Amino acid sequence: MVIDEDISFIKNYLKYPQPLVWATSDDDFSFDPKAIFNAGIQNHHIANTAYPIAHRSTIWNYRLKPDEYADAIQASFAVNDEFCLYAHIPFCERRCGFCEYVVMDSHDEETEAVYHQALMSELALYVAMLDKRVKLGGFDIGGGTPALIQPHRIGQLVEQATKAFNLQHDFSMSIETTPKIAATMPDRLANFRSFGIDRISMGLQMVNPKLMRQYGRDINKVGYNRKAVDSIRKAGFNRMNLDIMYGFASQDVEDVIKTVQYAVNLSPEYVTLYRMRYKGTKIVNESTQIHLAKVNRMYEAASALLLSERYEANPGKNTFSKVQGDSGASAYLTKRVAHSVPYLGVGLGAQTFANNLLAYNLGAATKKMERYCDAVNRQTLPIQDLYRLPLGEGMAKMIAVSFYFGEIQLNSFQKIFGVTLQQRFPKEIAFALNHGFMQYHGDTLRLTKQGARVFNGLVALFYSNAVKRYLLEGGQHETL
Numbered sequence: 001m002v003i004d005e006d007i008s009f010i011k012n013y014l015k016y017p018q019p020l021v022w023a024t025s026d027d028d029f030s031f032d033p034k035a036i037f038n039a040g041i042q043n044h045h046i047a048n049t050a051y052p053i054a055h056r057s058t059i060w061n062y063r064l065k066p067d068e069y070a071d072a073i074q075a076s077f078a079v080n081d082e083f084c085l086y087a088h089i090p091f092c093e094r095r096c097g098f099c100e101y102v103v104m105d106s107h108d109e110e111t112e113a114v115y116h117q118a119l120m121s122e123l124a125l126y127v128a129m130l131d132k133r134v135k136l137g138g139f140d141i142g143g144g145t146p147a148l149i150q151p152h153r154i155g156q157l158v159e160q161a162t163k164a165f166n167l168q169h170d171f172s173m174s175i176e177t178t179p180k181i182a183a184t185m186p187d188r189l190a191n192f193r194s195f196g197i198d199r200i201s202m203g204l205q206m207v208n209p210k211l212m213r214q215y216g217r218d219i220n221k222v223g224y225n226r227k228a229v230d231s232i233r234k235a236g237f238n239r240m241n242l243d244i245m246y247g248f249a250s251q252d253v254e255d256v257i258k259t260v261q262y263a264v265n266l267s268p269e270y271v272t273l274y275r276m277r278y279k280g281t282k283i284v285n286e287s288t289q290i291h292l293a294k295v296n297r298m299y300e301a302a303s304a305l306l307l308s309e310r311y312e313a314n315p316g317k318n319t320f321s322k323v324q325g326d327s328g329a330s331a332y333l334t335k336r337v338a339h340s341v342p343y344l345g346v347g348l349g350a351q352t353f354a355n356n357l358l359a360y361n362l363g364a365a366t367k368k369m370e371r372y373c374d375a376v377n378r379q380t381l382p383i384q385d386l387y388r389l390p391l392g393e394g395m396a397k398m399i400a401v402s403f404y405f406g407e408i409q410l411n412s413f414q415k416i417f418g419v420t421l422q423q424r425f426p427k428e429i430a431f432a433l434n435h436g437f438m439q440y441h442g443d444t445l446r447l448t449k450q451g452a453r454v455f456n457g458l459v460a461l462f463y464s465n466a467v468k469r470y471l472l473e474g475g476q477h478e479t480l
């Protein structure tokens with residue numbers, strides 16, 4: 001087994017010398033799956049798809065120097081025949097109490113113009129750098145609230161990206177809005193549609209007024225949601241997603257059911273269930289007040305209702321779709337998750353992952369845009385940290401991302417790493433299969449209903465040894 005593995009790596013290396021996935025001596029050791037599974041459950045607020053955990057104590061040594069960035073990026077993106085693009089718009093009317101994203105404290109026309117210029121310049125740096133034979137497979141404009149900025153600025157962004165790169169035959173674009181903007185500025189939606197954006201996602205989140213007040217979410221006020229959906233339909237969108245959040249300490253299962261029923265009555269093509277992630281939010285202290293069993297009851301009640309309304313999703317998958325053959329997620333996310341297509345993130349704090357290269361833009365930690373804009377104005381890549389991940393970390397990142405859809409794609413894994421998932425994780429897979437937590441389904445290893453309840457323990461089985469060790473030592477101290 002070890003010999004086969006080595007040969008695959010050599011073959012891969014000869015083909016693409018730069019993005020070599022190194023093995024480290026740490027990769028040879030394997031922990032007891034049961035201990036790791038338990039540590040993942042115990043640290044369920046951090047053991048999830050947002051990998052890696054605790055950068056400083058786990059992946060810090062794999063950072064490259066700034067003068068190595070351009071070569072590493074070029075090489076990593078040249079490996080595949082397509083990539084996806086994400087542009088981050090860090091503005092909102094006000095920050096919701098639960099939000100985990102990179103959102104600035106204020107928004108005004110001047111700041112928006114400066115940021116937009118920087119974003120366009122950053123994209124231009126990548127346009128000049130990336131191999132044009134690699135096609136653009138999907139483009140997400142997210143945030144924050146991208147619908148909040150002047151629509152012509154979204155148009156310019158779309159034009160720059162779609163003119164610079166060859167587009168994949170199934171290329172498509174998605175954008176995010178709040179109910180308030182969709183309800184009160186319908187012209188914007190028509191503009192987005194005219195730019196070729198064909199999917200729109202709106203944050204419904206919750207319908208309990210008490211919860212909305214508690215988290216400062218008045219952009220969902222009664223009256224906006226129905227009007228917003230009417231405007232979205234009138235603008236010509238027939239791919240609409242509604243986001244719903246669950247897992248709050250002061251929310252009960254009934255609240256979640258009411259929200260899902262409300263969403264279903266708005267007839268979206270897709271519904272995405274977001275389990276509250278506390279790390280880095282203003283309400284991080286609430287994380288200890290909610291138990292995994294209650295969170296699972298919320299997900300299961302929401303899921304059962306959606307399935308009964310003919311929305312489809314396998315256990316553990318968060319996006320439910322009513323459209324046959326459509327995952328419900330954007331092309332950008334679907335390709336990222338289901339096919340491990342590399343993704344480039346531009347904008348404040350954006351994340352990039354291409355094979356074994358992982359990067360975070362400036363602003364990821366500070367949520368301030370000055371350093372990001374300064375870097376771009378100096379014509380340098382606005383990267384805060386760029387890592388060339390070793391084998392165990394690259395695999396863990398790929399698998400954590402694929403758990404968004406509740407399954408690991410076996411062919412994609414083998415294609416990237418030159419070994420099968422079964423060769424690399426025999427004990428871990430046996431543990432998951434023997435407990436009835438996962439099962440083979442076509443070309444995937446998929447969560448069962450029972451497995452979806454203990455997803456945090458299962459995803460941890462595939463983490464790198466450094467991160468497993470961190471979880472075993474009690475986790476949380478660095479991240480929460």
Ligand SMILES: C[S@@+](CC[C@H](N)C(=O)[O-])C[C@H]1O[C@@H](n2cnc3c(N)ncnc32)[C@H](O)[C@@H]1O
Binds near residue numbers: 098099142176204
């Ligand atoms: C970037 S937001 C964009 C939507 C838009 N700004 C809005 O709030 O209506 C994408 C989604 O992430 C989810 N979200 C926000 N904070 C989260 C958190 N801390 N944990 C999990 N999901 C979160 C929400 O469901 C939100 O709709």
Ligand code: SF4
Binds near residue numbers: 092101203
């Ligand atoms: S949830 Fe949406 S509107 Fe609220 S702060 Fe986050 S990105 Fe902005």
